Amino acid sequence: MPHAHNPQADSGRTAAQPTAHPTAQPTAHPVGQAGGHSSPRYSGLTTFARLPRIEDVPGHDVAVVGAPFDAGVTYRPGARFGPAAIREASRLLRPYNPRLDVLPFRDRQVVDAGDLPCNPFDIATACKEIEEGAYELIRDGAPLVTLGGDHTIAYPLLRAMHRVHGPVALVHFDAHLDTWDTHWDAPLTHGTPFRRAAEEGLFLPGSSAHVGIRGSLPDPQDLIDDAELGFTIVHCADLETLTVQDVVARLRERIGDAPLYVSVDIDVLDPAHAPATGTPEAGGMTSRELLGIIRGFKGLNLIGADVVEVSPAYDHADITSIAAANLAYELVSLCAPARRFSS
Ligand SMILES: N=C(N)NCCCC(=O)O
Numbered sequence: 001m002p003h004a005h006n007p008q009a010d011s012g013r014t015a016a017q018p019t020a021h022p023t024a025q026p027t028a029h030p031v032g033q034a035g036g037h038s039s040p041r042y043s044g045l046t047t048f049a050r051l052p053r054i055e056d057v058p059g060h061d062v063a064v065v066g067a068p069f070d071a072g073v074t075y076r077p078g079a080r081f082g083p084a085a086i087r088e089a090s091r092l093l094r095p096y097n098p099r100l101d102v103l104p105f106r107d108r109q110v111v112d113a114g115d116l117p118c119n120p121f122d123i124a125t126a127c128k129e130i131e132e133g134a135y136e137l138i139r140d141g142a143p144l145v146t147l148g149g150d151h152t153i154a155y156p157l158l159r160a161m162h163r164v165h166g167p168v169a170l171v172h173f174d175a176h177l178d179t180w181d182t183h184w185d186a187p188l189t190h191g192t193p194f195r196r197a198a199e200e201g202l203f204l205p206g207s208s209a210h211v212g213i214r215g216s217l218p219d220p221q222d223l224i225d226d227a228e229l230g231f232t233i234v235h236c237a238d239l240e241t242l243t244v245q246d247v248v249a250r251l252r253e254r255i256g257d258a259p260l261y262v263s264v265d266i267d268v269l270d271p272a273h274a275p276a277t278g279t280p281e282a283g284g285m286t287s288r289e290l291l292g293i294i295r296g297f298k299g300l301n302l303i304g305a306d307v308v309e310v311s312p313a314y315d316h317a318d319i320t321s322i323a324a325a326n327l328a329y330e331l332v333s334l335c336a337p338a339r340r341f342s343s
Pocket residue numbers: 074075151176178190191265267278279309
């Protein structure tokens with residue numbers, strides 16, 4: 001599908017009417033990754049998975065974009081460097097995803113769209129910039145995977161998704177609820193994006209879930225307030241008895257055939273699997289569990305996703321960035337069609 005602005009695509013669009021082009025044809029001959037045999041994977045300029053930049057191809061079916069913003073954090077800063085670190089850690093991603101049996105870059109034109117503009121001093125301005133930048137990438141219906149950035153960015157991203165698809169099923173992987181009303185009286189922080197989104201009806205509460213919630217809370221009222229927003233919660237402790245398949249079944253039943261948005265706060269992983277994050281909590285998920293649950297969304301209508309809260313200065317041996325890059329790869333892979341012929 002063309003990336004160029006299409007004025008007709010906007011006409012008659014309202015929030016309640018999904019407007020993604022159901023008939024849009026995928027790019028005929030996608031440009032894939034820079035070849036691992038013609039140039040070693042550790043060489044060359046960095047794009048996500050060594051994919052072409054958006055300006056290097058005529059159009060895109062799926063975009064990966066960075067949102068280097070971290071003015072909304074409450075504890076350790078540094079997620080503004082997340083997109084660069086995740087891209088660097090994505091060099092080893094290969095063309096074939098065997099668990100999903102797809103070649104995500106062969107049948108869809110996947111591009112690296114660079115970084116969205118994000119004002120580093122004014123959160124409201126940054127949110128507007130992120131929303132507009134994301135909207136330009138998705139206006140013709142292309143799925144978007146955003147590399148954060150702190151979790152504040154999920155709010156403008158959901159606003160952009162809503163403009164194209166209407167309310168979405170939201171699956172939110174996180175140690176934290178991120179549904180506070182305000183933090184230090186600030187309405188736009190990484191602890192508040194899903195409260196703002198709920199107020200604006202950006203997601204379908206009955207189709208949405210928090211997964212991986214754990215850790216100490218400022219107040220017991222947090223859980224009561226969150227419950228009023230309509231989410232179901234798969235607590236991290238539930239994984240002591242539920243298998244990955246059980247969780248997938250529960251989430252799929254809830255999502256149904258609604259357009260799906262997946263928001264992954266990397267702190268849903270145990271600090272052993274993701275040390276480089278702003279508000280780490282002990283007792284988290286393994287990367288294998290999280291990758292398994294996300295793969296379980298195969299066949300659903302994924303219209304967007306984010307992987308946020310990677311703060312690379314706290315990393316060791318790129319553990320966190322590698323986990324984030326692989327999660328983004330699975331999310332992009334969910335946008336690929338079933339394999340039609342062997343490679
Ligand atoms: N990591 C995210 N998104 N939120 C954490 C907020 C929890 C706190 O600062 O107490």
